[in-house]
Amino acid sequence: MTYKHHVPSLDRLIHELKKWPGVGPRSANRWANWLLKLPEAEIQKLRQALEDIKTNIKRCPGCFTLTEEETLCYLCNSTSRRKDLICVVEEPFDIARMEASGKFKGQYHVLHGTLSPLNNINPDHLTIEPLMKKITNGQIKEIILALDADMEGDITALYIGKLLKDRDIKVSRLAHGIPFGGNIDYIDEQTLGRALENRVDFSI
Ligand SMILES: [Zn+2]
Structure with missing residues (x-):
């Protein structure tokens, strides 16, 4: 379903807004109406923020x-921050969540996704190689895998766990408090903090 105004610029705006996550035809229509009423200065700020x-x-x-x-x-x-501890997360936005939990004072490493054979996402698409390079300097004592508790998270954790096998590094994974299929984006900071404290050994 779509709302047609037969005003090409407006219809185009609604078409673009509908691509946003969680925005259906009704919200797109409402947002377009709101944007239409914004003063030019506000539109300019929005345009600048998007460009930036x-x-x-x-x-x-x-x-x-x-x-x-x-x-x-x-x-x-x-x-x-500790230099011997790395928390591996999927996306940059996960770092802000981990920081809000206040429980982690080490380094981070962002994978930029998870392994997904179904979507042809293989290790080359992620920052796994640079992660392994960091480990070869011998400074790292522990890797915490703060990955989602879903199939892709499991596959990725297993893959990294295998690469770290036989190295003198403790590997742990967030466990308690995150239900299977749970996306860490939707867990409150207290639960996330507890999951970090109760992380389980993941050495293979
Ligand atoms: Zn950095």
């Missing part, structure tokens, strides 16, 4: 999270 995310944001060469820094991000640059 494309032109200013890069991947940190250390942990692969999003940053606007020229070199390392603020987390990699921090001198108060």
Whole structure:
């Protein structure tokens, strides 16, 4: 279903808004109406914000999270964080959630996805190779796999676990408090903090 106004610019805006996650025809119609009434200055701010995310944001060469820094991000640059502990997350947005739990004071590593044979996502699509490179310097004592408790999360955890086999590194995975099929995006920070504290040994 779609709402047609027969005003090409407006219909085009609704068409674009409908592509957004969670936005159906009714919300797209409502949002378009709201946008239409915005003053030019607000539209300009929105236009600028959209442009900025494309032109200013890069991947940190250390942990692969999003940053606007020229070199390392603020987390990699921090001198108060442990250097021997790496928390592996799927997406940059997971870091903000982990930080909000207040329980983790080590380094991060963003995979930018999970292995998914069904969608042809293989290890080359993720930052697994740089993760292994970090480990070869011998500084790392523990890897925490903070991955979703779903099939892709399991496949990825197993794959990384196997790569780390026979190395003198403790591998653990968030466990308690995350139901199977649970996406860590939807878990409150307290549960996430508890899951981190109760992480289980994942050495294969
Ligand atoms: Zn970084």
